Amino acid sequence: MAYSDKVVDHFNNPRNMGSFKKDEEGVGTGMVGAPECGDVMKLQIKVQNDTIVDAKFKTFGCGSAIASSSLATEWLKGKTIEEAQKIKNTDIVQELNLPPVKIHCSVLAEDAIKAALADYQKKADGVLADAK
Amino acid sequence: MKLPIFLDNHSTTPMDPRVLDTMLPYFVEKFGNAASRNHAFGWAAEEAVEQARKQIAKLIKADPKEIVFTSGATESDNLAIKGVLEMYKEKGDHIITSSTEHRAVLDTVKSLEGKGKAAVTYLPVDKFGMVNPEDVRKAITEKTILISIMLANNEIGTINPVKEIGKIAKEKGILFHCDATQGVGKIPVDVQDMGIDLMSFSAHKMYGPKGVGALYVRKKNPRVRIAAQMDGGGHERGMRSGTLPVPLIVGFGKACELCEQEMAKDTVRLIAMRDRLEASIMKALEESYLNGHPTNRLPGNLNISFAYVEGESLLMGMKDIALSSGSACTSATLEPSYVLRALGVGTELAHSSIRFGLGRFNQDDEIDYTIKKVIEIVTKLREMSPLYEMAKEGVDLKSVQWAAH
Numbered sequence A: 001m002a003y004s005d006k007v008v009d010h011f012n013n014p015r016n017m018g019s020f021k022k023d024e025e026g027v028g029t030g031m032v033g034a035p036e037c038g039d040v041m042k043l044q045i046k047v048q049n050d051t052i053v054d055a056k057f058k059t060f061g062c063g064s065a066i067a068s069s070s071l072a073t074e075w076l077k078g079k080t081i082e083e084a085q086k087i088k089n090t091d092i093v094q095e096l097n098l099p100p101v102k103i104h105c106s107v108l109a110e111d112a113i114k115a116a117l118a119d120y121q122k123k124a125d126g127v128l129a130d131a132k
Numbered sequence B: 001m002k003l004p005i006f007l008d009n010h011s012t013t014p015m016d017p018r019v020l021d022t023m024l025p026y027f028v029e030k031f032g033n034a035a036s037r038n039h040a041f042g043w044a045a046e047e048a049v050e051q052a053r054k055q056i057a058k059l060i061k062a063d064p065k066e067i068v069f070t071s072g073a074t075e076s077d078n079l080a081i082k083g084v085l086e087m088y089k090e091k092g093d094h095i096i097t098s099s100t101e102h103r104a105v106l107d108t109v110k111s112l113e114g115k116g117k118a119a120v121t122y123l124p125v126d127k128f129g130m131v132n133p134e135d136v137r138k139a140i141t142e143k144t145i146l147i148s149i150m151l152a153n154n155e156i157g158t159i160n161p162v163k164e165i166g167k168i169a170k171e172k173g174i175l176f177h178c179d180a181t182q183g184v185g186k187i188p189v190d191v192q193d194m195g196i197d198l199m200s201f202s203a204h205k206m207y208g209p210k211g212v213g214a215l216y217v218r219k220k221n222p223r224v225r226i227a228a229q230m231d232g233g234g235h236e237r238g239m240r241s242g243t244l245p246v247p248l249i250v251g252f253g254k255a256c257e258l259c260e261q262e263m264a265k266d267t268v269r270l271i272a273m274r275d276r277l278e279a280s281i282m283k284a285l286e287e288s289y290l291n292g293h294p295t296n297r298l299p300g301n302l303n304i305s306f307a308y309v310e311g312e313s314l315l316m317g318m319k320d321i322a323l324s325s326g327s328a329c330t331s332a333t334l335e336p337s338y339v340l341r342a343l344g345v346g347t348e349l350a351h352s353s354i355r356f357g358l359g360r361f362n363q364d365d366e367i368d369y370t371i372k373k374v375i376e377i378v379t380k381l382r383e384m385s386p387l388y389e390m391a392k393e394g395v396d397l398k399s400v401q402w403a404a405h
């Protein structure tokens, strides 16, 4: 199967590859997938004043999965939490020109975004609760 | 050195230029139908076919009359299994095969099973991918009419104890079919010594043309009979109708002759290159695991799983090397390799496997390049892998609750 140029570009030059410390303030971590399924995605966001100031990923999976998560980090940066919630897997499919068999890789990226946001929210709520 | 490099010689092989040379006259000049008995065009074609039949038979120690031409090993497997079942159905309907056979065998027996025409036993293999002959013996019932076990596996290269299985088949009076597609031309094959009654193989896996193969059908001790699966002009002694593709058959014959002459030389070269590839990769990359048998394996085969990285991404990172992977992401079914699963290789490692298939035309500098590329890409993708990171942090990946999707 031929890959789109954008997938190849993200694969060869992944954006924002790496990790934040999970317990760092303002960091939300989402880890989705399973090794048995052949794909695991870790996506992290760093939030300040409700805005995502930085994002990082690490992915075990095919080229399309790596590209989807790389693209997701690019898109997340600078977005507010609310805006980030609106990123859809179909946007990723469109941007990367993913063929039907690779749609689940983009679903995984959306799941990872949601999981990272939820983790951030949970931590933020925890901090608030502690403060009270 | 030219890029891309072809290291996928189990899928097919490039044709030897010497094979092409022998084929060329049979397209335009000597185009006759080998079944035309009444003129010189037909005689020339028939002579060429008979010459090829001899070359092919010689390689596997058979009689030329025992060679039935087909379109390839898929057809040979179908013809052998369906042909025997139909011919001997009064005797029984039980077939013994193994879980790591090629799909040309597995899907054939499954389809027969599904239609209620056969009862099938799928033997397990050991962790190296080998069938235990004693398992074959134990699986035999009074209804067993066919044992179908492959010679060498197309993914892991493991060579089965075919001779022992042949002996048991003979002892019990059961026909033995062997899918030897990956073995013929690469390792010595002797249908007498191995006790094989029917054997499938294909020209394009041994530097011959695509679209032609053969089924060996034993003529004596015992005389094996099969029911034709295609009706027509009764070619190939009634077993396989259809005008013979003379140029392809001529090429097939030449390919067999070359394999016979060059097997010893090719084997030494291939083993040296393969072992160097294996040793260099394994030394440089921790947690890489060999799949298949450490020694009892095809000379050109190497199958390795690289923990924490997924196979399709590995292939993508080595675009200028043609390889294949057992990863689900590369398969249409999104299931990882059933062969690796049958050896007990964990699903994660099955996703991480790469098959290197070396052949006659590979050169040392291509191996050097491949070693370098593999080490580079595995290292790069491990840096990118959350699993590798966790493992480095000491997390036991098996203990993690994964959010499976």
Ligand SMILES: Cc1ncc(COP(=O)(O)O)c(C=O)c1O
Binding pocket: B010, B011, B071, B072, B073, B074, B075, B102, B104, B150, B152, B153, B154, B179, B180, B181, B182, B201, B202, B203, B213
């Ligand atoms: C073991 C085995 N059997 C059968 C086949 C099918 O061969 P063909 O392509 O000639 O139909 C192959 C080729 O992939 C094979 O490796």
Ligand code: FES
Binding pocket: A038, A039, A060, A061, A062, A063, A064, A065, A101, A102, A104, A105, B328, B329
């Ligand atoms: S991770 Fe398997 S297809 Fe993308």
